[in-house]
Amino acid sequence: MRFTRIIGNEKGFSLVELIVVIAIIAALSAIAMPNALNILSNSKRSTCVSGRATAVHHYYRYHVNGGTFNPHGTTGTQFLVDAKLLNVNTVCKSGGTLTWAIAPGGDATLTCSVHGN
Ligand SMILES: [Zn+2]
Numbered sequence: 001m002r003f004t005r006i007i008g009n010e011k012g013f014s015l016v017e018l019i020v021v022i023a024i025i026a027a028l029s030a031i032a033m034p035n036a037l038n039i040l041s042n043s044k045r046s047t048c049v050s051g052r053a054t055a056v057h058h059y060y061r062y063h064v065n066g067g068t069f070n071p072h073g074t075t076g077t078q079f080l081v082d083a084k085l086l087n088v089n090t091v092c093k094s095g096g097t098l099t100w101a102i103a104p105g106g107d108a109t110l111t112c113s114v115h116g117n
Contacts, residue, residue: 044093045115051090052098052110058085059100059108071100077110 013021055077062069062083069079075097080086092098096114103109111117 048092048094048096048112048115051092052112055080055086055090055098056108056110059110061085063106070102071108072102073100075099 058077058080059071062080062085067083071079077086077090077098081089090098090110092112092114094112094114096112099111099113101109101111109117
């Protein structure tokens with residue numbers, strides 16, 4: 001029985017045809033969704049890595065310019081914004097907390113609680 005007979009039009013799709021099309025769309029979505037989520041996760045990770053590298057770079061500028069604040073053990077990059085070295089506070093798009101570690105030689109690392117180093 002065609003749907004369209006109900007309204008008197010002979011053109012259109014049968015219920016089985018509609019179900020087949022919906023099933024194909026659902027199967028394609030099930031295949032594509034994990035890839036789309038993986039791409040989104042990778043982009044958040046890349047943004048985090050890039051933002052942390054930028055913050056570390058600006059920390060070195062801060063240090064060379066005579067900044068005395070040692071952020072070891074502190075979180076965030078607000079002190080770089082306060083020093084007008086960063087325009088925007090660096091944040092992790094996945095909600096990770098950024099923690100500074102300053103080695104005795106002065107090497108700085110900014111670690112994300114979600115993405116690591
Ligand atoms: Zn992160």
